[in-house]
Amino acid sequence: MTDPSAQIFRWIDSPLIIATTASHGQLAGCVAGFHTQCSIEPVRYAVWLSKANHTQRVALFSTHVALHFLDKGDHDLAALFGGLSADEVDKFASVAWSAGPGGVPLIDACPNRIVLRRTTVWDDGSDHVCLIGEPIDAQAGPLDRAPMRVTDADDIEPGHSAGSRGTPNDLTAGESAEQNVATLEDIAAGSGHPIDLPGGH
């Protein structure tokens, strides 16, 4: 029998965005269905990024996140940003973009977007991290096309499944262990929980 929660999630059929960000000279972006306005006064907006995703790793060190609201004509963009990972391809080599606040990449083909200045990050121990931000810039296009929704992307296999993230044990063994340990320490420090791992810096 189908899980009732999953049935309800399928029924509400969330609209899709591409969340982009930048830090330490790296650009990142992925499709997200987990996002919502979460305060009225002051306005706040939240997006949840999978710990498996390159975008989440870059976002932890970033100051800004841009949310590009997709419409039904944006399937190719959704396939690029949702079906491929920056661990394997340079997504920004195949789209026109310009740098926004904090260097966040703004995708030219998406006229409906909001740029957030990050105010907090929340990790409840699940497989996604919540970033909350203050909208500091927004642009709305004609809004005459319907939003692209999760069911419109049924044919897109996510570049990373939520459960595919490496464990600390995976990362601290093997040939690139030294670099991985340093990366883990940087991630922990950026999250506000510094750690000192054997073989780290």
Ligand SMILES: Cc1cc2nc3c(=O)[nH]c(=O)nc-3n(C[C@H](O)[C@H](O)[C@H](O)COP(=O)(O)O)c2cc1C
């Ligand atoms: C319909 C759909 C919804 C998705 N929702 C989310 C989401 O809310 N948060 C997230 O981090 N990834 C989500 N993903 C997965 C990422 O977009 C995907 O794994 C992407 O390839 C990650 O790229 P990256 O490793 O370059 O960050 C979704 C993918 C699809 C197709």
